[in-house]
Amino acid sequence: MLDIKNTVVYLQLTKLLTKHDNMTKPAKNKEQTILEAAEQEFLNKGFAGARTTSIAEAAGVTHAMLHYYFRTKEQLFERILDEKMRLMSQSVLTAFGEPGLPLAERLRNGIERHFDFIVANPDLPRFIVNEVFSRPDHYEAMRTRIREIAEVLMRDIQQELDAAAARGETERIDVRMLMLDIISLNVFPFIAYPVIEPILGNFSTDRSRFFALRKAENVETIMRRLKKS
Amino acid sequence: MLDIKNTVVYLQLTKLLTKHDNMTKPAKNKEQTILEAAEQEFLNKGFAGARTTSIAEAAGVTHAMLHYYFRTKEQLFERILDEKMRLMSQSVLTAFGEPGLPLAERLRNGIERHFDFIVANPDLPRFIVNEVFSRPDHYEAMRTRIREIAEVLMRDIQQELDAAAARGETERIDVRMLMLDIISLNVFPFIAYPVIEPILGNFSTDRSRFFALRKAENVETIMRRLKKS
DNA sequence: TTAATATCCAACAAAATTGTTAGATTATTT
């Protein structure tokens, strides 16, 4: 007699293996479609607000399919959260982790690239902030991950900050404060967009113009923060 | 024959009226207790994540009571959201709406008072941002409300900014950009605390010391942003 | 002291949501 659950696991396993054999085709398959729909739903509504039926519907499959591939809402969600955490960390690293440039250039560049990343992924920050906050069980793992990534980058930048300050080029500052300044300025307007939009006046009609101005404002603010006075 | 729903409405009506007659007693009654428990639950988990049973349990009443007083989760939630929106708007107004001071003092003061308010209400911002975002139906009303409040204050501050710039005391700047700088710096660390905590290093052990330093950093950053260079 | 009000209790009803199953069909691989 067959245990259905084991059968499903077996099917998925073989599927994965054969897929691994010929990764050549793009394979816009249903599993992928479901993942994309889930991404939308989870980013917009969070774990608690998301509905597996809506996800299945948006993906154009029956909701049996969703459980066939991912077994539970929780597992599906974790696929998404994991990927998004990776993406978010990555964006900070690649934006600021470019040594070789003079410090001011490196920072200006970092701010702009980080800002551009968020323009391209405007509801990523809210998603991460909310879900990290509301998952005490997964928190310790995330914490460790964030710390490890941040530590290397921060140590590096702190050294450069100290060197520049020693040469009298910039004000002395703690890298954690500086990075928090940058991230706050870059991220907050996106997290809180619906709340700030009403106060933007004529800015709000042209969203992309506003963001361009905002990017410049953030660079300006940080450069002034560093300037020797 | 009595329609139960109308009876309940009637009871609530008379309760409200008699209460209005003698507002002298503190009345730590169950209705209030439920509201307080609901506040906790909604602030922590949002509308979708909140459970009316948890609220009732936390308030130490049966969940029939909750429906007796508030009929639906939605109505209970709106009481809370409404109050919190008011509180949040109010905090900005009272922090920055103090004319008569020289501009720099007024802003420094505003930043500090606004920051203190958030220290005292650390999960208010995340709550508002999330729930405003996920309620398209109520959004138009909130939008109007935010705009009306902001407009007066902003016009006032913009005039002072222009005057100071004309006197050559400060850099010329758009009030919307400046206020967004301030709010971003003040609010973001609280919204994202679980995410940034791992990168704080030894700061993170003493949360209140960190916040004190952070407040000073925000004032410094904004003052430098305004400084004529 | 009545009448009105606040609260409890305990069970139930209704709805929404997640998860399961048994087969059928279609496509792909061997």
Place this chain on the structure above:
DNA sequence: AAATAATCTAACAATTTTGTTGGATATTAA
């Protein structure tokens, strides 16, 4: 062609969550 895998259908089961009801009991106001 046979086996394997992907997907559909359509119903159903389990659980969670919200909301209801009819009384009982205690407290407070007229």
